[in-house]
């Protein structure tokens with residue numbers, strides 16, 4: 001329902017040597033910065049970010065792929081970081097909520113979320129915003145119904161949904 | 176800079192920037208050096224004994240630091256009684272603490288805690304712990320426990336009697352012209368905030384610091400201190416950001432104390448996050464229940480008798496039921512009443528508060544029955560409610576401190592377009608869709624704290640202020656609105672005030688529960704800030720160098736941080752002038768507030784009215800909620816932006832309650848059928864229509880200094896009934912169960 005566009009063909013990649021189960025050193029490019037990290041191959045991208053790279057913006061709401069709180073971008077596509085292994089992200093661009101603002105200048109979607117009060121507790125918010133920005137790029141925000149469908153992978157238990165739609169509309173119409 | 180009052184303005188949340196940038200640090204986000212991870216292992220049977228725990232394999236897995244079971248975990252010092260956290264005392268969610276012996280009372284009860292250096296290693300080792308059980312027969316459902324039910328003396332931590340009576344209900348029913356006897360059934364519900372409960376525990380010598388996701392830092396502090404036999408002075412609890420609660424972080428469960436015990440055992444800071452699955456068995460739930468209503472009315476629809484009985488499972492240790500009969504017994508004038516709670520012991524943990532705890536379920540039964548009565552008598556549902564309007568609290572005959580209920584009916588109906596409704600079911604269509612309109616009344620009590628609520632205000636010589644109170648902000652907007660309250664009391668622009676909370680080192684506030692937070696915290700903050708202003712004015716008029724020297728303090732007003740004579744504004748000086756001249760870097764005052772004794776002579780309730788439009792596909796039974804309109808009279812609205820969001824959230828919780836949210840115990844295995852957000856359905860964006868919230872102004876001088884009645888729960892009360900009544904109007908089917916699902920409409 002709300003799955004992002006999946007590229008029809010993954011770029012050809014060299015066959016990598018088998019690694020693990022011991023921790024291995026990998027380099028992740030996160031928000032434009034190369035970060036070296038030791039992880040067992042079973043470590044999710046979410047836990048690599050949160051527990052090892054001090055990037056706790058992406059949240060763990062379920063660790064089961066059901067809530068969307070962990071949404072980040074890998075090579076510009078939204079993914080659920082709890083269902084993505086960190087080691088598979090080597091050589092890819094990972095973007096998290098911490099990488100969205102330009103210095104002190106908030107991304108338009110971040111400002112719109114504040115203006116529209118599109119959150120209460122804020123726990124789902126990083127995931128909502130990463131999905132919302134991607135949704136506009138994907139072209140899935142033509143009307144409220146489409147926004148609602150394509151944002152339904154991000155649960156907000158505070159139920160700010162109408163305001164989340166309003167924030168997305170605002171950014172869409174300003175563009 | 177602005178001079179208009181800050182209270183009542185829709186200012187943006189002060190913590191918004193943190194929340195949209197990932198800069199908000201929740202309890203599981205703190206990373207003390209050398210932090211280890213604890214993972215709970217839950218019982219796989221609902222009843223019986225642990226006969227063995229084989230930890231060999233788990234112990235040998237990499238990175239494991241400790242495995243704690245009933246065989247090696249130190250015993251707890253004392254088990255405090257169950258007491259709602261608003262009372263301000265230790266507030267365990269149940270009077271059972273796990274890992275003290277081998278007995279298993281409910282499925283998911285912790286039987287081991289595994290600690291390892293990384294989360295993955297702790298999770299892996301937890302999966303390698305082999306527990307064997309001797310299972311005994313279990314009881315987990317209403318169907319199984321019905322015949323063993325008893326009427327408890329009191330429920331809800333002793334605050335609500337098991338039976339309440341006024342008049343003679345039997346005689347009243349016998350004298351009625353019309354009688355309805357209806358039984359309503361409810362699936363169990365789980366809070367499921369998106370942030371799972373989490374505690375990070377750090378010891379420094381004998382001093383314990385807990386980062387805990389909680390509705391009340393003092394509740395965590397006092398409960399953990401009692402369980403561990405520590406002085407509260409040795410326990411500090413911080414909770415700066417909490418990712419939602421809805422009641423499951425209102426009482427203190429086992430995990431904060433287990434995190435502390437684990438951290439002490441391994442000599443390292445420990446983080447313990449519950450998994451989503453564990454959120455179904457560790458932090459309480461809204462119990463499965465059955466409610467029966469027998470209602471008698473005269474031909475004009477005036478109630479003469481109401482009997483309301485509830486049957487529900489509780490744990491083996493506590494007499495708990497959500498107080499479903501409360502507001503339903505208070506909303507309408509009705510001379511003869513009997514309300515009875517019946518409980519039976521079951522193999523579950525103690526149920527707990529969940530948003531509109533009791534009101535959401537009890538008002539569903541009452542308001543669907545009222546709709547039925549309106550339909551049977553051919554009276555408009557709004558008119559029927561007006562005929563039963565009560566000028567006083569029917570349970571005490573005390574006057575209401577304020578109401579606004581009639582205005583809520585009128586304004587809600589107007590905004591919704593209720594007059595377009597043709598009374599007969601199935602009389603509106605849109606293409607193939609059957610359209611229905613429904614409404615219901617809403618009420619939620621105004622609770623007061625049992626002990627004084629405290630706050631502190633400090634003004635700096637640069638003209639900025641900080642106000643402090645221990646309350647966390649779990650999405651309510653309290654940090655934002657308290658800057659507004661402080662600003663007005665101090666006579667400062669709100670941008671120059673900042674709120675600090677979420678820390679037991681700050682002045683004490685009871686847990687923000689029962690929609691009481693805004694009322695009691697604003698009272699404490701207002702009292703502290705007003706006292707600071709009075710203190711500064713007193714100092715100015717006593718200061719021979721002040722232009723205000725010798726003035727009557729009552730003649731002085733403060734605007735934009737400048738004290739001046741009300742009648743001669745040119746005469747005055749700024750707070751900063753006064754402080755600089757007197758070598759004062761800052762000035763501080765504390766304030767405390769308790770409900771006035773006078774308030775006990777009033778009925779105190781927030782009122783509202785809910786309206787909903789649904790569309791039903793008659794062939795498929797699919798329901799679409801098209802719109803919901805809620806009109807509420809919550810007293811003074813401190814910030815309409817955050818208040819509207821909370822009310823909207825509550826109404827959408829009503830949608831979830833009406834159409835989606837359900838969990839059931841498998842009676843053979845004694846465990847919940849749903850254990851994740853893939854099978855316990857909560858509303859998603861596509862389920863949520865646009866919501867209209869109408870705020871009805873009422874002034875209330877009784878409840879607290881600012882007349883705040885609260886918005887956290889009232890949004891949900893009556894919403895499910897309005898939807899079910901709309902479904903009846905659309906289809907002609909009266910569904911008396913929650914949630915209503917497709918099968919019920921086919």
Ligand code: FES
Pocket residue numbers: 059060061062063064065066067068069070071080081082083
């Ligand atoms: S944490 Fe990844 S989807 Fe919930």
Ligand code: FES
Pocket residue numbers: 118119120121122123124125155156157158159160369418419650
């Ligand atoms: S803002 Fe609380 S879950 Fe979305």
